Amino acid sequence: MKSLNWKGYRTIAWIGQAVLTIFVIAAASQGKWSNALGLALFLVISFVFVILDDKLPTLFDFLFVLAALLNAIGWVWDLFGMPGPYDEIVHAYTTFAITLALSFLVYSSMLNIFRNHTLLYLLTITSFGIAIGALWEVTEWSAGKILNTQVIESLDDTIIDLIMDSLGSGLAALISLWTLRKWTSRQEATITR
Numbered sequence: 781m782k783s784l785n786w787k788g789y790r791t792i793a794w795i796g797q798a799v800l801t802i803f804v805i806a807a808a809s810q811g812k813w814s815n816a817l818g819l820a821l822f823l824v825i826s827f828v829f830v831i832l833d834d835k836l837p838t839l840f841d842f843l844f845v846l847a848a849l850l851n852a853i854g855w856v857w858d859l860f861g862m863p864g865p866y867d868e869i870v871h872a873y874t875t876f877a878i879t880l881a882l883s884f885l886v887y888s889s890m891l892n893i894f895r896n897h898t899l900l901y902l903l904t905i906t907s908f909g910i911a912i913g914a915l916w917e918v919t920e921w922s923a924g925k926i927l928n929t930q931v932i933e934s935l936d937d938t939i940i941d942l943i944m945d946s947l948g949s950g951l952a953a954l955i956s957l958w959t960l961r962k963w964t965s966r967q968e969a970t971i972t973r
Contacts, residue, residue: 783839795825800849803855804819804820839959843876883904902953915940
């Protein structure tokens with residue numbers, strides 16, 4: 781169980797929080813207020829994940845904070861607009877980290893039921909992540925309209941982002957299943973003692 785709940789993950793997550801705070805300040809000092817606001821939102825959400833002490837494995841804290849940092853680096857240094865796969869990698873990884881953590885929180889009351897229904901669990905978590913990715917795309921589109929800035933480059937960009945979100949969601953479902961089995965085994969061992 782140490783691989784999921786190693787205390788070092790939480791320490792690294794707190795360090796990541798400090799770095800993310802620096803990125804928020806950097807974006808604000810560059811006058812990129814929408815970036816600073818987005819990063820601050822990631823900071824707050826990742827802070828909530830880190831303080832949910834026993835609700836999530838500490839590995840999930842670390843993975844979510846890492847996703848926030850990847851987004852922060854992209855926004856502060858404008859890597860999303862550069863040629864290369866940075867946007868696609870970050871989309872897949874961010875959806876992976878968010879789906880992994882949120883699915884564990886949202887479906888925690890049903891984890892023991894899902895334990896015996898592998899295909900249903902994988903399909904549910906993957907669908908949950910795809911829905912999160914779709915909501916993110918709607919948010920990007922809305923931000924482009926409200927802030928009068930070009931967030932979405934083209935329809936192709938949106939479709940590629942949704943494909944990457946789907947890949948990240950599928951990976952999150954597989955890792956979540958593995959974690960579910962470890963997590964519920966640990967809880968059963970604690971109850972039988």
